[in-house]
Amino acid sequence: MSVALDLAQPMRLARRRYRLRRVLTEAGSVMLGGVLLIWSLMPVYNMLLVALDPEEGEIEFDGNLWPPEPSFEGFRAVMTREARYLEDFWHQFGNSLYIGLLTMLLTVLIGSLASFAVSRMRLGKSSLLTNAALLTYAIPASFLIVPHYHIMHLYGLSDNLWAVIAAQVTFASPFAILILQLYARLIPSELDDAARVDGASAVQLYLRIYLPLMTPALAVVAVYALVLAWNDYLYPSVLLPARNTTLSVTQGQLFADVDAPWNAMMAAAILYVLPPIAVLFALRRCVAASLTMAGVDGGRSGPT
Amino acid sequence: MSSTQQVLAVAPSASGKGPRRPPGHRHLRSSDYRWAIAFVVPYAAVFFIFVVYPLGYALWMASKPSLYADLIADPLYLPTIVNTLLFVGLGVNVKMFLALLLSGFFMRRRWWIRALLVIYILPWLIAAAQACVSFHWMLIGEQGLVDGLLSALFDINGPIWFNDRWLGLGSNIVAYTWKWMPFWTLILLAGRMTISRDIYDAAEVDGAIGVRRFVHVTFPLLANLYFVCTLLSTLWTLGDFTTVYLVSGGGPGFSTEVLATLGFHYAFDLAKPALGVAAVMSTLPVLIPIVIVLMRKLQTSEVQL
Numbered sequence: 001m002s003v004a005l006d007l008a009q010p011m012r013l014a015r016r017r018y019r020l021r022r023v024l025t026e027a028g029s030v031m032l033g034g035v036l037l038i039w040s041l042m043p044v045y046n047m048l049l050v051a052l053d054p055e056e057g058e059i060e061f062d063g064n065l066w067p068p069e070p071s072f073e074g075f076r077a078v079m080t081r082e083a084r085y086l087e088d089f090w091h092q093f094g095n096s097l098y099i100g101l102l103t104m105l106l107t108v109l110i111g112s113l114a115s116f117a118v119s120r121m122r123l124g125k126s127s128l129l130t131n132a133a134l135l136t137y138a139i140p141a142s143f144l145i146v147p148h149y150h151i152m153h154l155y156g157l158s159d160n161l162w163a164v165i166a167a168q169v170t171f172a173s174p175f176a177i178l179i180l181q182l183y184a185r186l187i188p189s190e191l192d193d194a195a196r197v198d199g200a201s202a203v204q205l206y207l208r209i210y211l212p213l214m215t216p217a218l219a220v221v222a223v224y225a226l227v228l229a230w231n232d233y234l235y236p237s238v239l240l241p242a243r244n245t246t247l248s249v250t251q252g253q254l255f256a257d258v259d260a261p262w263n264a265m266m267a268a269a270i271l272y273v274l275p276p277i278a279v280l281f282a283l284r285r286c287v288a289a290s291l292t293m294a295g296v297d298g299g300r301s302g303p304t
Numbered sequence: 305m306s307s308t309q310q311v312l313a314v315a316p317s318a319s320g321k322g323p324r325r326p327p328g329h330r331h332l333r334s335s336d337y338r339w340a341i342a343f344v345v346p347y348a349a350v351f352f353i354f355v356v357y358p359l360g361y362a363l364w365m366a367s368k369p370s371l372y373a374d375l376i377a378d379p380l381y382l383p384t385i386v387n388t389l390l391f392v393g394l395g396v397n398v399k400m401f402l403a404l405l406l407s408g409f410f411m412r413r414r415w416w417i418r419a420l421l422v423i424y425i426l427p428w429l430i431a432a433a434q435a436c437v438s439f440h441w442m443l444i445g446e447q448g449l450v451d452g453l454l455s456a457l458f459d460i461n462g463p464i465w466f467n468d469r470w471l472g473l474g475s476n477i478v479a480y481t482w483k484w485m486p487f488w489t490l491i492l493l494a495g496r497m498t499i500s501r502d503i504y505d506a507a508e509v510d511g512a513i514g515v516r517r518f519v520h521v522t523f524p525l526l527a528n529l530y531f532v533c534t535l536l537s538t539l540w541t542l543g544d545f546t547t548v549y550l551v552s553g554g555g556p557g558f559s560t561e562v563l564a565t566l567g568f569h570y571a572f573d574l575a576k577p578a579l580g581v582a583a584v585m586s587t588l589p590v591l592i593p594i595v596i597v598l599m600r601k602l603q604t605s606e607v608q609l
Contacts, residue, residue: 032409033420040424043438043482046449050441110346117343121336127603129344132351134602138536138595139359140543142564143584146571147358147365155353170354173347202339231431233546238572252433252550262441269434277429 051075051266074263078271083264085254092247093272099161099246100230103168107225108218110169111176116210118177119184120192121202130181133174141171142234149238163239164246168232172225183217184210219286227276247272362581371582380558380566381583387473388562388587391480391548392541399481400488400534404526407492408518428486436550439479440466443551465552469559472552476560480547488533495529496522535598542587563587 054071077083081090118126148167157163191209200208211218230248237249251269254260280287375381410421427435442449443465451462465471499522507513507521523530545564548554554561554569561569563583571580 029409029412029414029417033417036406036420036424039482040426040486042449043435043442044426044430046442047434047438049449110350113343114347117340121340121343123337123340123344129347131599131603132348132355134599135595136351136355138539138598139355140539140564142543142545142568143587144355144358144362145545145568146577146581146584147361148354149571150361150577151354151358166350166354170350173350177347202336202343206343231433233431233433233550234568248431248433251437252546266438269437273430273434276431277426280429 047266047270050262051270053263072267074261074267075271077261077264078268083261083268085250085257085260086264086268088250089247089268092245092250095161095240095244096230096246096248096272099164099168099236100226102165103172103229104222104226106165106169107172107176108222111173111180111221112211112214112218113206114173115177115180115184116206119181120189120205120210130177133177136171137174137178141167145234145238148235152239158239159241159244161240161244164236165229167235167239168225168229172221172228175224176221179221180214180217183214187213216286216289219283223279223283223287226279230276362585365578366582366585368578371579372586374579375582375586380561383469383559384561384563384566384583385586387560388542390473391477391544391562392538395477395480395541395544396534396537398477399485400530400537402481403485403488404492404523404530406485406489407496408522410489410493411496425486425490427483428490430483432483432546433550435483436479436547439475439482439551440553443475467556469556472555472560476548476551479551480541480544483547484537488537491533492526492529495526499525532598532601535594535601539591539594539598542591 049066051074052070052072054069054073074083078086078089081087083089114129117123118129148163152158152160152163152166155163157166187210191213192205195205195209233248233252236246237252240246240249247268251265251272254265406424410417410424443451445451445464445466446455446462448462448465450465454460454462463471465475503521503525504517507517512520543564544562545568548560548562548565549568552560554565558566558569563586567580567584569580570583571577
């Protein structure tokens, strides 16, 4: 009896301490959440603030957290190609799309063929190819811009959209090969063997078994290549002439120009960043799955 | 192409291992062999035409020793090295450490934390060029959002950020961290999710909670992943062009340039391509060891949790 009494006091204290601790943790995480919210949204908010300004010139913050008369004038001017410097908006948007889609197609094609040969056909010396991909993956792309500029002249691709596509495919396909190899390990090779027994050729294996089963990984690779090409600034800015460039480049190059119609520029920037966000959100399940795979290291994850 | 870092950077962690091949299964029929070669040829062609040849070309361009004498003689070069060290050192380590801590925060199972995660990864989804332009205008001086808020809320006259080397450099680092921290948080979050609940339960019985749990349980389990991520991030930050070029623009007076933008400046503004390549090549003493360690790590798939 007396033992129980002796214990009751410290236990009550411990419980109170526990409760206090929980309240403090909760308050702390709410505060951290608030800070993160402001931190993440500030530049995005800045874009909106400028884009919704009815006046075209000023980028002026006058203490109002929201523009007093928000207007879609900037967006309208962009869409109707009336905004100064953005007369080519749709053309440049089209260029971005063209480069993005072709980069995507070629990366998926080249990457899937190579990783099929390496991981499903038991080609000897395949580690050479993996090493090549790893090496390319590790080299910062910006370090190769000067030689790329020269060799594109040499290859007769200067001022050609294909120069940018070639460069983007070069830097997107290593990742494609690596992630596809990782994913291919989840598909049992008995499937291939069974198809072999039925007399399937290598091409049939690739088309009928490999491609359909790899769809989630191929989707990730496609998104990756598309977003990489869409978002890049450096390569199109160097390899393309000003009259036929991508939207990303125009926006970057005018950043120091005070005369630019800034509400329209920011409206164009918002229109430009939306498609990748939409695509990534649409495919978030695939992306999340590969992120997990990346974090875990596929070797251990195995078929689950 | 700073945006090379994308969706699933650490993915190669398992490459190089390939499927475990049963022995005696190695012989391909000759028609298959031809097909396999044909399948590999497109990538091999891309690799030789657009990686090996430009790389060799770059090495050849930068092989003249006199170029390096020119570099040292340029008063811009040494400050740029200092900037690069600061940009990479802080930009990588602060970002990675915060990402490590925040990944723990995002492990908490609350509906509002999950909703916050969606907003938190927004910077990663926004194209780097547009995000950097927005950063530039946010900090443009008294008309910018930041100084405007400072004077409206606290009655402080904010500085003119891009008139000062250290403020400009700091702005670049903050913008870079803003852009890429969400990505690494996601990777580390994925890493944390694989740590089994049992380990934590066992640790809790032994009294490891809070900071002690982080130091003695979580971090040792994540250390390898963290190390590989840091190396990859170092490479990519060294090569980052967009942030410096578009946030501070290298200014005032080229005082916030990093090697990637200085090389660009030499090659395309001053029409000295060889000097530009040489400036970039001066990162090789750092680059090569990191690439070697990284390739070993990724090949032997030591990246295990």
